[in-house]
Amino acid sequence: MSTENLHLEGAPFLPQQIRGLYEPDGSQATWDAAELSTKQNRSVTDAIPHWQEWRRAAEAVKEYAVANLDKLLVEFERNITARGAEVLWAETAEEANRMVIDIARRHNVRRVVKGKSMVTEEMELNRSFEAAGIRSIETDLGEYLVQLAKQRPTHIVTPALHLSAADVGRLFEEKLGEPFSEEHEHLTQIAREHLREEFLSAEMGMSGCNFAIADTGTLAIVENEGNVGLSTSTPPIHVATIGIEKVLPSIDYLPLFLQLLARVGTGQKLTSYTHLIHGNTPGKKLYVILLDNGRTKVLRDPAARKSLTCIRCGMCLNVCPVYRRAGGWAYGWVYPGPIGSIITPHLIGLDKAAVLPFASSLCGACSEVCPVRIDIPHQLVHLRKRAVDEPSPMNSVIDRITWKLWAWAMSGPRRYKLAMAAVRLGVRMAKYLPWHPGKLGAWTRGRELPEVPGPAFRSRMGRNNDQSK
């Protein structure tokens, strides 16, 4: 697994993003957009009287799917192979990248058009393409924007949530040589024209998959822009990258999931285009790459299995106060927000990502909106326990010493008195030290020093007792 772009050090979040935690205008664009998404999506779900029944039904189907993953994957492979697709299995991101490049080389591919796929972000596929000298263009507008800006996406559904129209105007001016504009229609038209050229000349198209249907061997993909429709039908080759947990047992469940996903994902009754791709289209070639990349590791921990039921709707991000404030990059890897906090530690290792489950107030807003009822706060607490029991940055020598000292200080009245005297002295001294030391600065910059506490209750009680004698 490539960890070049990981920034999960001991202190929570990327140092550059910590600003957003205490500077009110640090990430206003993210906050506003996430708030708007929440309002829109909630109004569409609140309009459904039996919304909670839908959630329960979806939860049951997804739990069944995870519990029968091997059988369903084999069934899916059999049925989509019978429809002319070639199915490949990749244990790791590196293996998947090799497979994609291999396919591209075999077919003399020089240009690739990509539909949105979070799995390919895990793989960092675009870097592999770059290294292989193959031009790869993201066609989802939000992904295209962050690709041009050489940034990572900040949200799994609206990747360019953090960019204002003016930012986009400047980006197009700089990277595409287009005259500056802040007008949404015009900016979109620019993107349409540039990407048209790419669609019409690419030799390979890629997509993810929202639901891989086992009993019919079908790829169900939802989108609004039409870029998936184009990416998968203009070029001669279609490569679909799918996380193994995306498999659904039967096409019979699709109406539930399609309507669920559209509502919580984008506040719509249905997306503009919902594709049911029946294997290979005559005259073209379809490759399906099933990716593990640590998902089987999640299965080892029964309490964590529910995190594999996620349908990647992004709703937990929208409602999360921490995500809104700190932004998507603060989570250091592909998946931000509550879902990121519960799956990143599994996929890249607790030893690297243990800090994420701690970056939450456990308010529970996420689990209230999750369409498949993942118990995210419980998952977070479970991971916190694992983080202090297993080797992780939350279990460092400093942590252990600190807690031992604290336990010592709390375990007797005289020790407690001594500790509190030290605290009072410390607060008095701190007034003369106006600097914000290193990592502690993240904590001190956003806070005022407390007033020096007056006499302790104990000593006042002692004085009263003396007086009353």
Place this chain on the structure above:
Amino acid sequence: MRNESSVTMSSRDAILQRIRTELSDVTAAEPPPVSEVWPATGATSDAMIERFISELEAVQGEIVRCRSMDDARQKLADLMKESEWQSLGAAERPICHELTADLPAEQVAWAKEGWDPNEMARLSAGLVAAEWLLADTGSSVVVNETAEERLLCYLPPASVVVARVEQLREHMPAAWSEVARATAEADRRGEFVLITGPSRTADIEKILILGVHGPKRLVVLLID
């Protein structure tokens, strides 16, 4: 880590074996029942038409109601004139042939194998037939059997979908036994696409813009 030079197990087998091992504590259970997403209310044809129209318009689609095939031919000709469409790409379906029978031959380009996408991109509009219409979302379910038929839905700047009133279904669950049966056919290839309005995005500041990559206009010709 497996030794690359003596691979005894493929990735497929390794993944499957790992899954089976990790899930060995799970007791077998029946698949959950298919839930009733929306109840079937036995809506009348008129009710479905009304609902379809309001939902379609709510997603910025356009409706053209036609009393008969003759009326539809006239309305299509009017639409092409108003919109200044010079060329219409069309999917090979009987209803499309009927609909375009009166148009000058040079105005209609029929989807054929090996059709150059660059040529298709220059069409004014693409005409496809819906197999089913879903009233509660204003959706058209289009069956694309070939790559060219797929492209006809996405490349031209405008999309025209033709269907008859009897193809209306109350909602997705009401249509689903037919859709599922068609999907399960062994020789089924290509795609079904549920089209709900024109192409759109809200990726910039969550402001809705139509016609990002796919068609900016979606017109449904609904024939009684």
